[in-house]
Amino acid sequence: MNSKHIQLNSVTKKFQNNTVVNNVSFDITDNEFFILLGPSGCGKSTTLRMIAGLEEITSGSIIADQKDISYEDPKDRNVAFVFQNYALYPHMNVRENLSYSLKLRKITQIKIDEKINWVTNLLKIKELLDRKPSQLSGGQRQRVALGRSLVRDPIAFLLDEPLSNLDAQLRVEMRQELISLQKKLSKTFIYVTHDQVEAMTMATRICIMNQGEILQIGPPQEVYDQPNSIFVAKFLANPINNILKSNIVNKNNEIFIETLGINIVNKKLINLSQVFFSIRPENIYLESYDRDKTIKVEIIQIENHGHELLMTSKLINNSQLLYFRISKENKITLGSKVTLGFNVEDLLFFDITNNRRIK
Amino acid sequence: MNNIQLNDRRFGFFFVAPAVVILSIVILAPIVIAIITSFYDYTLINRSLDNFIGLNNYFESIANKKFLHSTLVTITFVFFVVLFEFLIGFLIAILLNQVERFRNVYYFILLIPLLINPVVVGLIWRMFLHPQLGILNYLIGFIGIEPVNWLGDPQNAFITIIFVDIWHQVSFMIILLLAGLASIPEEPYEAARVDGANAFQQFRDITLPYMRPVIIITLLIRLIFALKTYDLIYIMTKGGPGDATDLISYYIYRSAFIGLDLGQAASMSVILLFIVCIIIYPLFKYMSRADE
Amino acid sequence: MKTFISILLSLTFFSVNANSVTLRAVMENVPDTKFIQELLPDFTEKTGIEVEFEVMGYGEMHPKLVPSLTASKGSYDFMPVDFYWVGEFDKAGWMMSLDDMIAKDSFDTSVYFDSLMDLTGRVGDTTYMLPFYNYAMGLTVRKDLINDSTNQSNFKAKYGIDLKIPTEWNEYLNQVEFFTDKDNGFYGVVNQGGKADPIAMEWSNYLFARGGSFHDQNWNGQLNSKEALEALNDYISMISNYGPLGAESFSFDEAFNVAAQGNAYSYLTYNWFLGSYNDPDQSSVVGKMALIPVPGEGGLNGAWGWSIPTSSPNPEAAWEFLKWVESPEIAKRRAEMGGAATRKDVFDDPDLNAKFDHYPGLKKLLATSKNFPVFTYTPQFVEVMGTELSKAVIGEQDASTALANMNEQLEELAAKDGKR
16 A cells, blocks of 8 residues: 555756756655645646646656656546636536536546536535536635546546635635545545645645755654754744754853853754754743743734734844744733743754754 | 716716717718718719609619629628638637747738738739739749639639738738637646647637637628728729629729719618628627627 | 017018919829929919829829819819710819800910810810810830731731731731730730720720711710621630730730730720830830821720819919910920820921821821710710620620610610710
């Protein structure tokens, strides 16, 4: 059951002299919910489209079920694609949209009706069958787009930011539906998004990309807790991560971190003079009594998120910013100076020269 | 309606008023005058509205074999011209739509015939088509074809003017159809490719439905203009040989300015207007329905 | 300051007054118009009147004139009138009578050829026009081919008569047959068979050459005569057997080009084409074409006349122009440049005869030319002829049907005009 279902080997995509996807390789196993995550322009959609066959590969290969599909037409790859803007056929009603691919394959009308029945029940869109796309809401169109891909019984589902055009409420609902749908169908989902919440909540594995390259692949918790680079540490953050810079001095087998004003023991930092470090806002506490270390800060901004407050503070001795989260019961005012507590084990260190984590 | 809305409306009227007035004078008034004239015995020699003859001009026109012949010639001409210009124009528009580099250069070259004054087009082609001295017969001589009597043989002349009109006007179709094609989003095509549609199926199921309003409008406009074709005939054939290319506009013109019978000519114009309205009406209805 | 302004104002006043008349006219795009344009500065110098021509093709003139003529005050001060339009303009009362002005200034109209005064001078007893230029039709033939001795002996051998400038119609027909060599792209004749104007005008010559006529004094049609049938059969045969491909649709320019490029022995056309044959920019047969009267019993006359519209804004100034342009010296200078004169004194002038050796022939041509039926519906009848003749030429109807149709419609139109 660990068969390599879909494999990308050193896939590269160039548009004239512009390399958009650079030497990307990964293996997706059966029934994975594999998510490509990254900022706009990082090459994730292009990668997905190459898997679908909507873009040509400049070099490399794509294998599906042990078959090389690198140069096959989209229709011969038997994958389904759900577009960001749904791409429904505007002149056909929902029923015709759903049956289009089946009609092209000359499937009998009886079978088509069966499939439509099944899919409309599954997605609860039965009452929409006679409507045209222009008569549907965003969420309904999204379901029809999904439905269109479901009737095909493909080897994998490719979804290109399908939720990004929905409002926040709907997005949360749809996330749940997609997760349960994937489980129910037991099919491989390859999903593209720039929203790290979606990636964290839905993925079996996340593949983070930036500027055409893969930065890290791993299950959500692993990537969150052990980011390989500053970029990953910054990107996988809700709402934000603290990345600070510090001079460090080696003193008698202890490392003095100037910015925090603390001494720690860390063999890896011995020969360095400067370092980046990160600490998540949720790992900074108002009560410092049972924490390893403390730091003094001045509050410069308070953001009320309803269920909690996001505090922006400035280090007293340093003026770099530090974000932390507290419950709304705390009455702290702007400009006040507080002492925060944190644990050394929550600090992650990154090399100044290549931004990679020092492990 | 509150004051702001009332003011808006009034403002709108004032904005539109000059155009409406001008259009009424320039378009509506002559039509009305022509219709009135058609009920009188009004000639260029005796220009007076003394002689009311009711529908006599109309009866004469309908009974006039030459008028009916011209109508038939015109309908045939318009049918072929619009059909071929549409097919060729659509094909070129599709090809042009897929070109990325130098698209503007091709566009400009294709546009040139349309920019040429119709009179000049007629004169240029008469030169080209001269049986002994024209370049066309010279060129086809190289591939062993005998010189063709382009404008002197009745069948040839009819086909030739269709061809020249196509040469002149096809870029009109290209412009409109290309604009329509360019506005079709890319995504349904991608969905279709993934669903398994080939090029023809994509054309049939996506391109054509999207293009329907543009196609209708393009055909409509071209049809109306084609019915009025005059310059080409005036320059190239004067309606001949015989009356093989006697299009209706040219026939009506001669009735008015050579035959000097304006009343009769006016009645023929009204009949033509009527025919045009009948042809356009169903297309018009289709258009407003398709807009919903 | 005040004096300066008043001087300025009075100067402007005077200049405006002095040049306050500009005469406007619609003119045809033909050489005779160009010759006058070159001489216009002379008129302005003598009278202080400016003249502006709107030059255009024949087809645009009538539509341009009519609206101006029907207005109470038109845009044009004087106008050239094609003989086609004389009947119509007369019936509609658009031309001003020139009798009084002629009498007052003692203008001599006897210098004009009678046939031309009948065509574009008088209507009935009143003089409405002064003949402007003529476009009588004649036959142009390749005299170099006639003078060639090989041709002469071959022709004599085949037909038993001498090869010379043709004076008989049958003689001409033989020559046309003789010179046709289609395989080498040389034709005995090139016809202007194009619809309406060209074919109607050209065929009229054939009709007259055979001794036929359009109608008698009472306007009974004579187109169903034996002569007319012969004339039409001649014409059909010319186009089908001895002419180049496409002659059925040639305008006078296109036919001219075939002859001017040296591909035809003969071309029946307007006499002023001779100048174009001898212009190296347009022709490759410079000096080789001779202009002769149409062999047989006379060719078709044609002319334009000067007229003053009843709607003329400046009739007196217009008459000054007419007097000037038709004065003996200006008429002579126009003829010198190559204009087609309408006056006997021009043709008798020794200087001009020294310059143009075709003058005696042309004088004879004008003397023998016959007129086309002139009445209100002349243009309409030209249209009718154009259609019927064209159909006969392309074989859509036979010659006698075409002639019968033409005859019937001629009588109908004449009746409509009150002529019978």
